[in-house]
Amino acid sequence: MTQTLFDKLWQQHLVRDLGDGEHLMYVDRVFLHERTGSIALSSLAESGRSVRAPARTFCTMDHIVDTFPGRGDHTLMPSGRDFIEATRRCAHAADITLFDIGDARQGIVHVVAADQGIALPGLLQVCPDSHTCTLGGLGALAWGIGSTEAEHAMATSTLRVLKPKTMRVNFHGDLPAGVGAKDLILHLIARYGAGGGSGYAIEFAGSAVQALPVEARMTLCNMAVEFSAFTGLVAPDENTIEYVRGRPYAPKAEHWDAACAHWRALVTDADAIFDRELDIDCSEIQPTVTWGTSPEQAVAIDGSVPQLDEESDTRKRGAMEKALAYMGLTPGTRLTDIAIDAAFIGSCTNSRLSDLRAAARFLEGRQVAPGVKAVCVPGSTQVKAAAEAEGIDQIFLAAGFEWREAGCSMCFYAGGETFGAGKRVISSTNRNFEGRQGPGTRTHLASPLTVAASACAGYIRAAGEQP
């Protein structure tokens, strides 16, 4: 019988069919962070249970820890230290691997998972963070869960899961110059809505996806959750295998060939049937930027904030009005006429080495516009060190960007650092929700390249439009 990639991964992890669509699925890796990890671990311990497979359970500090140079356990967020200390205590008590502050492997959970080879093609991996789907870019079956489910995964090495439907999104053709994975996913969400992937596990395919570097595939899958999908996936190929080779937790020599043979079979069979397929012609995609407070409120960079009467659905029009009020924008304003106060490069969406390289190539010899606060937060301490070895930090600093320690940083506001109320930020992150980056802060999502170009222009701008 022909199978999709998702069906194969599902079958390989199926412990038992529990009936009524619910399946008991074997979990290969659990990764925690200090925001919810401490609660999940302490709640597990309080119920008298232990972590079933501590050697395959990991934890990092990313959500709350500050990213200022010289940081420690103290955080700008009130009570942040409590989370950090509790996580450290619980991780040690549970005997799981912790990438603590000061560890050369610390960083954003989904960046570290790939850095360290903890995430691999074909693994089932979960984390109490919705962007765990990032790891689908490696061909892992990975998704975000709540804390209670994390306890369940740690206690039993399984999860009870409702099998989602399957969707394939085919990106046909070649990407125009200056268009990257972030633009693909924003374009998809704008076209089919923030709920467009609801109930589906999505395989991203087509010539444009095959041509994407592995790190860009992670960017694509990262925002599957903003499309409301169960997860996103890209079939592993030789590029994936080369990406994984030699990483600390990757298969060792004695298992390497067998692992590669297993991974090479992780493809959708010809003639396999998906519950839904979408086809997108990449030649029509431009650098894409959000104007509103949902990732579906995005347009091509040469476009304008839409007119209310272009939306026939009264509920959507109501949402547009609320978004316009929050964002301080009027319909018809050209995107490139919108001035920005700040620029942010970071987050599990776009903080890997290739993202920093793309921005640095643009920033070399250029300056951030006067009055724009520009911040770059590498996704992991390892990414930061690799970038510094190439001199990328010096390019960012010379251009006028701050160069930070690794963490989630201002992707969201936890009571600590923010750009401020009413400030307009062009951001390589994943959520433009009201208040996401701080009370009253206005977020425009874009690729790291567009963020770099906008930082220098002082206005929303594509890299191609700069002198």
Next chain:
Amino acid sequence: MSITPFTQHTGVVAPLLRDNIDTDAIIPSREMKRVSKQGLGEGLFAAWRYTLPGGREPQSDFVLNQGDYTGASILLAGQNFGCGSSREHAVWALREFGIRAIIASSFGSIFYNNCVRNGLLPIPLDAAQVELLAERVVRDPQQQRITIDLPAQTLALAAEPEGILSFDIREGDKQMLVEGLDGIALTLKHAEAIDAFEAQDKQQRPWVYL
């Protein structure tokens, strides 16, 4: 923490008919101050509920601050309620505030699972039915309560008991809610199957087992 079983419930209904109400809106990150599942009710919908960030002065036009909706225990919402961040704090905050059920035209999938595991009933209904209920409720919120019967999978306005609507829920989710079950205990009944799977899988995928 023990879960309160859910069988029948009658309560005041508060309509919040926006689409895509995300978990950042349900509980802003800045309101998740303690390493605990407790103490989150105050932060529920903080950005909409209070006049100032971090403040506690009620924003008078927010539905849960209006006297008509005092004691609300059921929310009515639009599409994709609970989308976004996986933070279970959203469910803990709703529960602590006193919300027992949410009727929406669709839910974020992680949020839905979090609800079921914490004794909060998510009810998916057609958008048209949600709007119809909202129209009825706003006329007199304290009188137009909704009665939910989970074992029967039905709900009705207290004033119009003949207008019964039925809703879908998976048997496993219903069982967890009705009996207030702990998923781990349920799953540990399959411990032998898990061990057997693992033993066989170790032969096939040895590199997985660090």
